[in-house]
Amino acid sequence: MLLRSTATLAVTLGALLCVTFALSALSPVDPAVKLVGEHASAASYEQARHHLGLDLGWPRRLERYAVGVLHGDFGVSQSTGAPVAEDLRRVFPATLELATLAMAASTVLGLALALVSAARPGGATDSLLRVLSLAGNSLPIFWLGLLALYLFYARLQWVGGPGRLDDAYEYTIDMPSGLVLVDAWRSGLQGAFASAVSHLVLPVLLLAAYAVGNIARLTRAALLAEAGKEYVLLARATGAGVWNVLLRHMLPATASLVLTTLALTYTNLLQGAVLVETVFARPGIGRYLTTALFAADTPAILGSTLLIGACFVLINSATDLVVRLLDPRT
Amino acid sequence: MAGWCLGTPCLGGTPQVLVVAQSLDDIVSLDPAEGYELSSMQAFTSLYQRLVQPDPDQPEDIGRTGLATRWTAEPGSLEFELRPDAVFANGHPVRPEDVIWSLSRAVKLNLSPAFILNGLGWTAATVGEHLQKIDEHHVRVTWSAPVGPSFALNVLGATVASIIDEREAESHAKGGDLGNRWLHDHSAGSGPFRIRRYIPHEALVLDANPLSPGDVPKLKTIVFRSVPDAATRELLVRVGDADIARDLGPDQYAGLRDRPGLQLRQFPSAAVHYLMFNTVNAAVPQLSNPALWEAARWLIDYRGIAHQLLRDQFQVHQAFLATGFPGALDDTPYRLDIVRARSILHAAGLDHGLTMTLDVFNQAPFTEIAQSLQATFAAAGIRLEVQPALTGEVYTRVRSHSVQAVWLYWIPDYFDAHSSASAFALNLNDGTTSIAERAGWQIPQLSALTLAAVREQDAGRRLELYRRIQTEVQRSSPFVIALQERSQLVMRANVRGYRQGLNADMVYYDQVTK
Numbered sequence: 001m002l003l004r005s006t007a008t009l010a011v012t013l014g015a016l017l018c019v020t021f022a023l024s025a026l027s028p029v030d031p032a033v034k035l036v037g038e039h040a041s042a043a044s045y046e047q048a049r050h051h052l053g054l055d056l057g058w059p060r061r062l063e064r065y066a067v068g069v070l071h072g073d074f075g076v077s078q079s080t081g082a083p084v085a086e087d088l089r090r091v092f093p094a095t096l097e098l099a100t101l102a103m104a105a106s107t108v109l110g111l112a113l114a115l116v117s118a119a120r121p122g123g124a125t126d127s128l129l130r131v132l133s134l135a136g137n138s139l140p141i142f143w144l145g146l147l148a149l150y151l152f153y154a155r156l157q158w159v160g161g162p163g164r165l166d167d168a169y170e171y172t173i174d175m176p177s178g179l180v181l182v183d184a185w186r187s188g189l190q191g192a193f194a195s196a197v198s199h200l201v202l203p204v205l206l207l208a209a210y211a212v213g214n215i216a217r218l219t220r221a222a223l224l225a226e227a228g229k230e231y232v233l234l235a236r237a238t239g240a241g242v243w244n245v246l247l248r249h250m251l252p253a254t255a256s257l258v259l260t261t262l263a264l265t266y267t268n269l270l271q272g273a274v275l276v277e278t279v280f281a282r283p284g285i286g287r288y289l290t291t292a293l294f295a296a297d298t299p300a301i302l303g304s305t306l307l308i309g310a311c312f313v314l315i316n317s318a319t320d321l322v323v324r325l326l327d328p329r330t
Numbered sequence: 331m332a333g334w335c336l337g338t339p340c341l342g343g344t345p346q347v348l349v350v351a352q353s354l355d356d357i358v359s360l361d362p363a364e365g366y367e368l369s370s371m372q373a374f375t376s377l378y379q380r381l382v383q384p385d386p387d388q389p390e391d392i393g394r395t396g397l398a399t400r401w402t403a404e405p406g407s408l409e410f411e412l413r414p415d416a417v418f419a420n421g422h423p424v425r426p427e428d429v430i431w432s433l434s435r436a437v438k439l440n441l442s443p444a445f446i447l448n449g450l451g452w453t454a455a456t457v458g459e460h461l462q463k464i465d466e467h468h469v470r471v472t473w474s475a476p477v478g479p480s481f482a483l484n485v486l487g488a489t490v491a492s493i494i495d496e497r498e499a500e501s502h503a504k505g506g507d508l509g510n511r512w513l514h515d516h517s518a519g520s521g522p523f524r525i526r527r528y529i530p531h532e533a534l535v536l537d538a539n540p541l542s543p544g545d546v547p548k549l550k551t552i553v554f555r556s557v558p559d560a561a562t563r564e565l566l567v568r569v570g571d572a573d574i575a576r577d578l579g580p581d582q583y584a585g586l587r588d589r590p591g592l593q594l595r596q597f598p599s600a601a602v603h604y605l606m607f608n609t610v611n612a613a614v615p616q617l618s619n620p621a622l623w624e625a626a627r628w629l630i631d632y633r634g635i636a637h638q639l640l641r642d643q644f645q646v647h648q649a650f651l652a653t654g655f656p657g658a659l660d661d662t663p664y665r666l667d668i669v670r671a672r673s674i675l676h677a678a679g680l681d682h683g684l685t686m687t688l689d690v691f692n693q694a695p696f697t698e699i700a701q702s703l704q705a706t707f708a709a710a711g712i713r714l715e716v717q718p719a720l721t722g723e724v725y726t727r728v729r730s731h732s733v734q735a736v737w738l739y740w741i742p743d744y745f746d747a748h749s750s751a752s753a754f755a756l757n758l759n760d761g762t763t764s765i766a767e768r769a770g771w772q773i774p775q776l777s778a779l780t781l782a783a784v785r786e787q788d789a790g791r792r793l794e795l796y797r798r799i800q801t802e803v804q805r806s807s808p809f810v811i812a813l814q815e816r817s818q819l820v821m822r823a824n825v826r827g828y829r830q831g832l833n834a835d836m837v838y839y840d841q842v843t844k
Contacts, residue, residue: 029722042761080530081359081514146561154569162562171527171535281557291355296722
């Protein structure tokens, strides 16, 4: 099974590499103009095309790129001037941290809401869940982010504002891990960790709000689908309480579906945090990719797409594995 | 409201630290031989000095704030005397060797801004012959291009000619890159500040250089925070966690106008916006008809766009040298006059329904300007099909001559009229790129005049020639130059001493206090 998963992973990543490469090759933006500038002479322009390998046929260029990727070389970003691998090492942990914390918050809240709703379908909590789910999916996150910043940072001053830390720490603390909580803690500077937490609260809650509705709604539906089954009726007949049945019988029975929902939500959070990263001026792979797209920075686009794709494939493969272990019938 | 961050004061509230909120996403490199973007150009003036550079208060005076105290000019050469007390931020004295190395290096690396120095006829193979150490304080610069010394001085005042500490940069060089990779995020200059830290797309932190030329900066540190969203930048300056916010939208400026604790500042910019017709586009042969060019001059709502649509972020300007530039032509003979445009089109037989595409960058204010053009051109029977696209995509299409009409903007590369004249009024058909070449505009006589202007040794006569060239381009050309940008920024009320000039690099933080 492990062998099959590894083979699937390799094939998927290979296909992803080919598709992203093809899309960049078809891009109407000339990377050589970007490198030498609009005023460059024809000779400099040709030199840049040669330097970028654009004078080679596409099979040779794809081969060069694939060999580079296998050696961990994604090329040099045209918008930061740094190797893409170095940029990704800097921005990806920031997204990982934000998405993981948002995921944890939305999982706890989403499952709690789903359980309460399933315990009393049609009740007040159930109605609240529907509103939350609708709001989470329909309110534009950048608008909500600005509103939250205005209220909780500018007016009430309850939390830190844009950025990852207060300025007093942001550019003095080294970030070897790229995870602001870890690096602020390690720095030993008084107040640095509290500052990191205060700057994380709003973006984490916003991202979580976006995800919580989906988790709660799908889990609730799965729980209600189990409600009429014989094992539930039997448990109730033996005198087990509503919560006992929900937690000990129904929730484990829906574990596969819940896990799959959580995995999909997590992958969405990993690549979909771009607006939160932009409004809160935080680094992250979503913002990096968007900036690269606007700058037509092909190496950065290819590198980030491959990394996000790899995350998708890895998380889905890991979820499949866990689901199979939990329920060998699947 | 004072800066506040969970009990610890934010730097926006600290007297010796200035926090500037702007987007830094455009920075490719902080090496002056490579960086050619707005944010990096703004930083270079704080980090490096050139042999000559415009005085912040009197830009035409280029001899007061540069590394050279004086120079003597002869046809084809300049001899500079370096300031005897000039030192780099690390304490190394500035030597003629540093001057020679820095200028040769920029030509040899041949990155985006190298073409500016190529204007002196320097190539990677020949630049060494043109730079000569005379003694410990003198260096001679010569050139092979047929240009006068005033042009050469202005070229040497461009950021690409910044003087770098050779010993420092070479000690970090790898694989023969002349320190390029290291200088991406470090500095080795003699300007009033030096880089403490640069994190791409996040922040640029500068510390004051205690060995700074002239007065030591009043600020200890400047933090440029990369805040990509304009609404967030506005929030930061309103709260007081940023002292300066750049690049807010017209509505944001209008909303902050009377807000206590803030000051709105406006500086003219050298950027001019123009409409270009591609005269060699076979699909629409009318694009090469001078009658269309003339009619188009009466079909732009100059005042409406500048003052109503874009809320004074622009001013009406109809010549390629921006107001404030030496030699600029400030006449604005054209206004929106649809009746007149229709009669010009009718007389030329172009009134039977003309359709063309209009390429624009897919961002503000370009899309708004395009909509205005679409409405006014439609009133004269010309249908514009607006094609918004990424900046790089538009430039690629312009380069390959595949656009029909396109709205672009132009910022001079250095503080000399030739930079703009060689773009709009020079097409030698020899592979040299220019805006005129992109438009396919054949102008042998005007090109000769442009070359004569750059060769002219007398500075006064030179400027007179540039006025003639501008008048000609304004009267009849495939370019309708319409607007000049105004750079607007919002500052906290206690910020004093900020200065900004016309060109992108003329941003001065050394006298700022708060």
